[in-house]
Amino acid sequence: QSALTQPASVSGSPGQSITISCSGTTSDVGAYNYVSWYQQHPDKAPKLMIYDVTSRPSGVSHRFSGSKSGSTASLTISGLQTEDEADYYCSSYTTINTLVFGGGTKLTVL
Amino acid sequence: QVQLVQSGAEVKKSGASVKVSCKPSGYTFTTYGISWVRQAPGQGLEWMGWISTYNGNTYYAQSFQGRVFMTTDTPTSTVFMELRSLRSDDTAIYYCARDLGAFVISPDSWGQGTLVTVSS
Secondary structure (H helix, E strand, O other), X not given: OOOXXXXXXXXXXXXXXXXXXXXXXXXXXXXXXOEEEEEEOOOOOXXXXXXXXXXXXOOOOOOEEEEEEOOEEEEEEOOOOHHHOEEEEEEEEOOOOOEEEEOOEEEEEO | OOEEEEOOOEEEEOOOOEEEEEEXXXXXXXXXXXXXXXXXXXXXXXXXXXXXXXXXXXXEOHHHOOOXXXXXXXXXXXXXXXXXXXXXXXXEEEEEEEEEEOOEEEEEEEOOOEEEEEEO
């Protein structure tokens, strides 16, 4: 199972919006609505930000939103804040009962 | 609140095995599955496998088949991940994570991570 494809880096200024894409196949992202997004700050464990494509766990800011079209999922962060600077990973359940992650995207808030 | 506490750092020689424990609390143990994910230094997240705390069923990533073994001990509410035939490229932080349901592979709450260092 190949890793999902994410851009290596994205950047934005405080207050702006950014979108991170996560491209998969019909065997993972395109097969189910089981895409999640994780935020990871340096030397910290990942934190769930979005699950089931669009759902936000309790306590996660409404500035984070998810979507999916075909085999590509996206994470949008609106009203960028300096504390959003982190690595972001997407994941998807697959048709062979496994989980696959994206390669990760480094978000820089300029 | 939900917490997953993992065992401490390990240093192993190539060819040896390592067994990492994960003890969840704050919820009923058997109602959520547990995934194991590792992260090599400076690298991304890699899913290793999943275990049902309800019936012990497992799914492993193909790249770890035959080398990884996940078990659960319900009386102590503890999950274990054993990785055998260690190589230098197994040096990584190993995380356990509670999944969103009993039979769902979708991590939500994560442990603090266990650093495993493999030396030759």
